Amino acid sequence: MDLVETHSHLNDDAFNADRAAVLEKVFQAGVGKVVEIACAPGEWAQGEQLAAAYPGKIACAFGAHPEYTKTLSPALLLELEAYLGKPCAVALGEVGVDYWWEVGTKQEQLALLEAQLPLCSKFSKPAVFHARNGKTPEKNAYVDLLEALKRWAYRPAGKFRGVLHCFSGTWADAKAGLDLGLLLGVNGTFTYKKNDDLRETVRRAGLGNIVLETDCPYLPPQSARGKRNDPSFLPEIAALVAAHLGVGNSAVADQTTSNALELFGKF
Numbered sequence: 001m002d003l004v005e006t007h008s009h010l011n012d013d014a015f016n017a018d019r020a021a022v023l024e025k026v027f028q029a030g031v032g033k034v035v036e037i038a039c040a041p042g043e044w045a046q047g048e049q050l051a052a053a054y055p056g057k058i059a060c061a062f063g064a065h066p067e068y069t070k071t072l073s074p075a076l077l078l079e080l081e082a083y084l085g086k087p088c089a090v091a092l093g094e095v096g097v098d099y100w101w102e103v104g105t106k107q108e109q110l111a112l113l114e115a116q117l118p119l120c121s122k123f124s125k126p127a128v129f130h131a132r133n134g135k136t137p138e139k140n141a142y143v144d145l146l147e148a149l150k151r152w153a154y155r156p157a158g159k160f161r162g163v164l165h166c167f168s169g170t171w172a173d174a175k176a177g178l179d180l181g182l183l184l185g186v187n188g189t190f191t192y193k194k195n196d197d198l199r200e201t202v203r204r205a206g207l208g209n210i211v212l213e214t215d216c217p218y219l220p221p222q223s224a225r226g227k228r229n230d231p232s233f234l235p236e237i238a239a240l241v242a243a244h245l246g247v248g249n250s251a252v253a254d255q256t257t258s259n260a261l262e263l264f265g266k267f
């Protein structure tokens, strides 16, 4: 079964010179569908255009990343609502908490998150969550995000309410997320030499609770560190997950694609 790339930033300037060629390579590499993450107000229109150019292959998450904490206005929130009502929209996102870049206080970031979450209920869509811990242990983005999500009343028709994209937390964070109906997004960081804890977390979570992603153009797998990432690396990530779990590549493809389509709906 073809893989689903659940988190790409193909509208990043890094792809301006060869976007169409990259996508041709991606769809020939065994990746059948891509979720493009349009998480800045200036990217929403571009996301819609990209999806329109690849019907049935590319869909979008629309949202305001925590780095827009200080700039998202009520008018922009209304604009976001309009984008989430479009046929190419499959999720809110990426939204969440980032303590690494200190883009705003905890209260400011959670206020932006909580202003957007009702859009999931309004449009029956899941959310793609971003959580990045700070440089000191007390700046724990996972604890604060998951605490906020305990108050999030949205209950989807399917099994999953959202995904903790680019999961980088502890097993305790993962377990708390799974208990809230979230999946773990697994990307190139799974292949990094020092990431034994993440590989163990993925093993404990099991194939039924993960989706695959690249987060391109960032975070290429170990074999391409320092280079531009793109979704054609997804089969390599999937194969390394399969090897780690001791299952066949097709088992990983079948289960993660099924998880992704249950999360985002068929597109």
Ligand SMILES: [Zn+2]
Pocket: 007, 009, 037, 094, 215
């Ligand atoms: Zn992202």
